[in-house]
Amino acid sequence: MGDDDKGDDEGNDKGNDKGDDEDEDGGALLKRKRPETERAKRPWRRYLRRSVLPALLIAALAVSGLLGWRQWQDHQLKVAGEQAQQAAIAYAQVLTSIDSNKVDENFKQVLDGATGEFKDMYTQSSVKLRQLLIDNKATAHGVVVDSAVQSESTDRVVVLLFIDQTVTNTAAPDPRVDRSRIKMTMEKVDGRWRASKVQLL
Template identity: 70%
Template sequence: MTVTVTTDKKTDDQAETVDDAIGIEETAEEIVESEADSESDDEDTDEAEPEAATASSPGWRRRVLVGSVAFVFVAALALSGFLGWKLWQAEQVAQAGQQAQDAAVAYAQILTSIDANKVDENFDQVLAGATGEFKDMYSQSSVQLRQLLIDNKATAHGVVVQSAVQSASKDKVVVLLFVDQSVSNSTVPDPRIDRSRIKMTMEKVDGQWRASKVELA
């Protein structure tokens, strides 16, 4: 009986040992499979990332290219508009300068020409082409000047021999004029030539260029 019990116990121990060994092997196999699956997933992820980067790279470059082209186009359009505006401004000033210069030449000849027999008509023409400071000054002095011209039977005829624009804006232009004036009166009946340099400031009033300041330079 003693031998029989001992034999059964050994058998049971061996069986338990075998079972434990089998369990350990199964656990080891599961760990190995789990690690293999993990490595496989990592490899799949690593392979997927370059593919995603490669797939997105052309789109990113396209967006950058489109943005750059749009920026260059907008910048060129803005520059073109600014240059066009500056050119238009320059043309406007140049046109104003030419118009004011022509008006100053015509007005200088009216201002430096007088006929004792047509004093009132001459004064009206001078005042019609004047404005501001010069118009006020001429109006105040015209009464005394009128009588002086009549008493001395004075006559004069002015001719602009040269003119140039000194400065210009769209509404105000300064013109330099060289004038030859032929003058005669009852005391000196033979005409003499007076040459003068006039600095005339022209201002645009109601669409017309008029003299606001006249200086002998």
């Protein structure tokens, strides 16, 4: 083999060795760069965990709180409506029942369940009404046959009532049944439901 060929072979071997070394060095650099890149990403992940997750948690708690508040409010309205409706039924029967022998007691019960505008009106008319009932020996007994809540809030409820009232007096000694519809506004005063307005429909 000639010297030139020998030189070429040695050059090729050195070049190959050098290329292999460079490949190894390049691979090592890539390996070194990858962990650095991963480490560079980790702070962002930590940031996302620290900022986004708490925000999501707060949002979830806020939504849960809002839904809970609405459920509580709906429950309060439902309770108010039911309580006012029962109070209106009981009061309507007091209002439409009278015994001429117990007029003062009846009036006291009526005024006890009234408030505001209706209480003032009934107080003013009770003197004339009292004498009229006594003179005619009137008796009446009212029964609520149906009722419904028309509107409601936590302190004011409007109730519709259907009433059968059995009436007797000196002019009509035989009992007769009068059917009437009443719209009664109930207001919560000192923790108790009272009638503030009564309308015949």
